[in-house]
Amino acid sequence: MTAPTRRSTQTRLAESMLAARDADAAHAWFARTAEQSRMHVDRVPLDALAGWVTEPGTGNLRHRTGRFFSVESLSVDLPGAPVPHWSQPIINQPEIGILGILVREVDGVLHCLMQAKHEPGNPNGLQLSPTVQATRSNYTRVHGGKPIPYLEHFRDTSAHRVLVDIRQSEQGAWFYRKRNRNMVVEVDGEVEAREGFRWFTLGEIAGLMAVPDLVNMDARTVLACLPGGGGALAGAAVDAFTGALVRSADPAAPGVHTIGDVLSWITEVRTRTDLRVALGPLAGLPGWTREDGVIAHRSGRFFTVVGVDVRADGREVGAWSQPMVEPVGTGVIAFLVKEIGGVLHVLTHARTEAGYADVTELAPTVQCVPETHEHLSARPRFLDEVLTSSRVRFDAVLSEEGGRFLGARNRYVVVETDAEVAPDDPEYRWLTLHQYEELLRHSFYVNIQARTLLLCLRSLVPRG
Amino acid sequence: MTAPTRRSTQTRLAESMLAARDADAAHAWFARTAEQSRMHVDRVPLDALAGWVTEPGTGNLRHRTGRFFSVESLSVDLPGAPVPHWSQPIINQPEIGILGILVREVDGVLHCLMQAKHEPGNPNGLQLSPTVQATRSNYTRVHGGKPIPYLEHFRDTSAHRVLVDIRQSEQGAWFYRKRNRNMVVEVDGEVEAREGFRWFTLGEIAGLMAVPDLVNMDARTVLACLPGGGGALAGAAVDAFTGALVRSADPAAPGVHTIGDVLSWITEVRTRTDLRVALGPLAGLPGWTREDGVIAHRSGRFFTVVGVDVRADGREVGAWSQPMVEPVGTGVIAFLVKEIGGVLHVLTHARTEAGYADVTELAPTVQCVPETHEHLSARPRFLDEVLTSSRVRFDAVLSEEGGRFLGARNRYVVVETDAEVAPDDPEYRWLTLHQYEELLRHSFYVNIQARTLLLCLRSLVPRG
Numbered sequence: 001m002t003a004p005t006r007r008s009t010q011t012r013l014a015e016s017m018l019a020a021r022d023a024d025a026a027h028a029w030f031a032r033t034a035e036q037s038r039m040h041v042d043r044v045p046l047d048a049l050a051g052w053v054t055e056p057g058t059g060n061l062r063h064r065t066g067r068f069f070s071v072e073s074l075s076v077d078l079p080g081a082p083v084p085h086w087s088q089p090i091i092n093q094p095e096i097g098i099l100g101i102l103v104r105e106v107d108g109v110l111h112c113l114m115q116a117k118h119e120p121g122n123p124n125g126l127q128l129s130p131t132v133q134a135t136r137s138n139y140t141r142v143h144g145g146k147p148i149p150y151l152e153h154f155r156d157t158s159a160h161r162v163l164v165d166i167r168q169s170e171q172g173a174w175f176y177r178k179r180n181r182n183m184v185v186e187v188d189g190e191v192e193a194r195e196g197f198r199w200f201t202l203g204e205i206a207g208l209m210a211v212p213d214l215v216n217m218d219a220r221t222v223l224a225c226l227p228g229g230g231g232a233l234a235g236a237a238v239d240a241f242t243g244a245l246v247r248s249a250d251p252a253a254p255g256v257h258t259i260g261d262v263l264s265w266i267t268e269v270r271t272r273t274d275l276r277v278a279l280g281p282l283a284g285l286p287g288w289t290r291e292d293g294v295i296a297h298r299s300g301r302f303f304t305v306v307g308v309d310v311r312a313d314g315r316e317v318g319a320w321s322q323p324m325v326e327p328v329g330t331g332v333i334a335f336l337v338k339e340i341g342g343v344l345h346v347l348t349h350a351r352t353e354a355g356y357a358d359v360t361e362l363a364p365t366v367q368c369v370p371e372t373h374e375h376l377s378a379r380p381r382f383l384d385e386v387l388t389s390s391r392v393r394f395d396a397v398l399s400e401e402g403g404r405f406l407g408a409r410n411r412y413v414v415v416e417t418d419a420e421v422a423p424d425d426p427e428y429r430w431l432t433l434h435q436y437e438e439l440l441r442h443s444f445y446v447n448i449q450a451r452t453l454l455l456c457l458r459s460l461v462p463r464g
Numbered sequence: 465m466t467a468p469t470r471r472s473t474q475t476r477l478a479e480s481m482l483a484a485r486d487a488d489a490a491h492a493w494f495a496r497t498a499e500q501s502r503m504h505v506d507r508v509p510l511d512a513l514a515g516w517v518t519e520p521g522t523g524n525l526r527h528r529t530g531r532f533f534s535v536e537s538l539s540v541d542l543p544g545a546p547v548p549h550w551s552q553p554i555i556n557q558p559e560i561g562i563l564g565i566l567v568r569e570v571d572g573v574l575h576c577l578m579q580a581k582h583e584p585g586n587p588n589g590l591q592l593s594p595t596v597q598a599t600r601s602n603y604t605r606v607h608g609g610k611p612i613p614y615l616e617h618f619r620d621t622s623a624h625r626v627l628v629d630i631r632q633s634e635q636g637a638w639f640y641r642k643r644n645r646n647m648v649v650e651v652d653g654e655v656e657a658r659e660g661f662r663w664f665t666l667g668e669i670a671g672l673m674a675v676p677d678l679v680n681m682d683a684r685t686v687l688a689c690l691p692g693g694g695g696a697l698a699g700a701a702v703d704a705f706t707g708a709l710v711r712s713a714d715p716a717a718p719g720v721h722t723i724g725d726v727l728s729w730i731t732e733v734r735t736r737t738d739l740r741v742a743l744g745p746l747a748g749l750p751g752w753t754r755e756d757g758v759i760a761h762r763s764g765r766f767f768t769v770v771g772v773d774v775r776a777d778g779r780e781v782g783a784w785s786q787p788m789v790e791p792v793g794t795g796v797i798a799f800l801v802k803e804i805g806g807v808l809h810v811l812t813h814a815r816t817e818a819g820y821a822d823v824t825e826l827a828p829t830v831q832c833v834p835e836t837h838e839h840l841s842a843r844p845r846f847l848d849e850v851l852t853s854s855r856v857r858f859d860a861v862l863s864e865e866g867g868r869f870l871g872a873r874n875r876y877v878v879v880e881t882d883a884e885v886a887p888d889d890p891e892y893r894w895l896t897l898h899q900y901e902e903l904l905r906h907s908f909y910v911n912i913q914a915r916t917l918l919l920c921l922r923s924l925v926p927r928g
Contacts (some may be wrong), residue, residue: 082711096735142648157728158888165728167735182737263905264621264629271560271631271645358907424622441727442906 014229016110020463045293059283069093111199119402127216172353206459224451345430391416478693484927503582509757523747533557575663591680636817670923688915803905810892855880
């Protein structure tokens with residue numbers, strides 16, 4: 001309930017986006033923090049995970065307290081899909097966590113308080129993370145650990161300005177209806193950056209997006225939910241591509257479809273897609289084996305459920321054990337983009353994943369692990385164009401959530417295209433960045449992979 | 465993909481809303497249609513329902529084809545609520561049906577094609593219904609019945625203008641995650657009103673809202689999803705109340721809260737509310753009995769599951785049998801409204817119902833069946849003010865969906881108030897009509913009872 005400042009939020013976000021600073025300083029801070037913190041991760045058999053039990057009868061993996069999360073199975077019916085029925089292990093974590101970034105104006109420019117944080121699944125240890133990344137078990141202190149720094153700003157926002165506050169989904173292929181609360185909260189007063197924390201402009205973070213495995217998934221999803229700067233970015237364009245890019249963020253720029261058309265298309269897809277799922281026991285899952293302390297698919301494809309022991313410095317809890325999902329292969333996640341009428345449009349795919357809370361979300365043009373398709377006759381649509389394009393605008397390998405996924409990496413790519421798609425294609429639509437921004441005010445429209453790519457795309461706005 | 469007409473949709477909707485016509489003609493048409501159609505409903509024991517089976521083991525009621533719907537049980541945990549755990553029978557109908565109203569300009573004014581339709585649960589037989597009211601079983605012809613008139617306009621909208629196309633929830637106390645697709649589709653060409661159908665302006669329908677049990681629930685939810693006329697209603701005000709009412713529909717009028725604040729509050733409520741539900745067997749449900757051919761609560765409260773045989777003229781199928789939910793008592797559903805800064809605000813309650821797809825929806829200020837609270841010490845908040853107020857602006861008894869509910873009636877009331885509510889009250893907020901309109905573009909924000917009341921409130925705009 002703070003009085004609005006003179007400049008609009010969009011203008012202030014645009015100014016922070018265009019404020020590049022000295023990247024060397026950020027890297028030096030990051031290297032210094034890395035020296036001062038350590039995390040050791042050892043693989044252990046699922047049967048030997050301290051605190052975790054295999055439930056008699058169901059074979060489900062759960063914590064002895066019943067908190068945190070469990071690994072169960074999901075039986076999926078999706079009539080008309082290439083694979084119309086399957087069963088799979090899935091992480092069930094009904095708790096809604098907080099992913100929060102604190103922002104404040106420093107010398108008149110918005111800065112984000114970011115944290116250099118280890119997660120056991122990170123391939124490289126430390127990654128740039130939100131101010132707060134807390135499950136409800138964390139923040140209600142089921143761990144019995146130390147208090148979480150800065151959490152109070154997100155639990156009681158009454159004295160602050162709330163820029164983002166929306167539940168969003170995560171990977172529907174690995175999580176059953178997982179939702180986290182994505183928050184950006186602006187404080188007016190002085191807030192000190194503690195050890196392991198640092199204030200960044202949006203432009204600085206944008207400059208780090210292309211560094212492999214640096215900006216973590218939780219930071220990406222929260223930042224993607226921020227408005228994109230709107231018309232205030234206009235002056236930043238330096239060529240035709242960046243001109244179309246900044247126009248795409250402007251609500252005044254015309255899209256191929258109206259937002260009403262896009263919403264009607266989403267309704268149509270969610271209505272015609274007859275997804276039926278049921279949680280069930282992990283024991284006896286067809287096609288999956290539990291041997292040698294891990295749960296794996298007989299084909300060797302998809303993912304494996306493994307156990308790890310973790311020892312960490314500087315965490316709320318110093319040591320713990322947990323199951324993790326370890327994907328097979330590196331995914332390719334790509335936006336095809338095209339300038340239409342002077343406005344950059346993103347080719348959006350309506351994707352159904354078994355674990356989504358609401359059937360279908362807007363996904364990247366391409367989202368797949370190429371290896372898992374090698375035994376199938378049909379190639380994912382547009383994959384070959386992504387892999388062979390000479391018009392690549394963004395290309396970096398980034399990690400997924402290191403708290404649940406072990407070494408999960410995807411190659412995020414933005415490619416310019418001349419592809420044509422029929423205006424009434426059942427599965428694809430061209431959207432502007434501003435239309436994404438409108439949808440991101442609400443839950444479960446834009447999937448987690450598309451949120452990362454939107455941030456990658458925004459990072460291409462030229463800075464200073 | 466039709467070219468937009470010169471006048472905006474809001475202007476055209478406002479014009480239709482202000483176009484009252486001869487109410488006698490509508491009543492005469494209705495009476496004539498009633499004479500020409502009949503529906504006979506006989507109660508029969510659940511065990512004697514043709515085509516329905518009590519599933520061995522679970523005791524669930526389902527159709528022998530596995531289609532339509534089933535009656536199962538829901539086990540509900542809602543920590544912190546006055547009743548933190550209960551089990552109840554619930555209707556499970558995963559199919560998404562279409563509730564569609566066809567509109568077209570007649571003499572330059574938008575008209576809605578409405579139908580006079582029987583449903584077995586209607587207390588008075590015929591009610592004013594949408595153009596199309598079809599479950600997926602209907603429109604894929606599981607019934608083996610006659611084709612549904614006008615359905616083709618909703619199944620392929622490519623040649624039309626889509627004004628509304630959004631899935632909305634229905635009663636979360638009786639349905640498990642029921643959603644219907646609410647559609648309003650505008651056609652340009654000539655469309656004939658068949659026997660039992662008639663073209664109405666929005667103003668004509670508004671004039672019928674206060675007639676008991678006339679405008680059916682399906683018509684109400686679809687019409688409530690239409691934009692409300694925006695600033696184009698401004699000229700219609702005749703006094704302070706109606707001035708505040710039409711300003712409330714105007715996006716330029718300031719609300720007590722921004723839409724961002726409202727969305728953040730919804731996120732907060734949905735995050736902190738730890739609703740856990742599980743479908744289960746109907747047999748052996750604690751507190752419920754299956755005796756004398758019905759399922760009832762031992763206390764006699766809540767509702768009863770009963771069976772009916774139906775014979776109908778002029779339907780796709782001439783005779784059928786089905787279970788229905790018969791509520792105990794008539795509910796009171798009310799908006800408290802107040803002029804704040806010249807703009808009418810509605811006091812909105814964030815209500816959690818076990819069957820909601822997403823935990824919590826925005827509900828009327830009061831929504832209860834007073835009798836079921838008589839044995840409890842706590843009266844529902846604001847109920848006594850509604851029952852004793854001398855500032856009643858709307859008061860009519862309307863029916864709920866007669867296809868599933870037998871004689872389900874609620875008293876819908878709009879009352880002016882001076883009540884004060886803290887700006888950070890955990891459960892209540894003041895919203896403008898335009899804010900509701902923004903939320904109604906998306907699924908699952910505004911519950912079915914609030915949608916009806918919004919339409920009642922809009923019907924108070926003075927006409928001609």
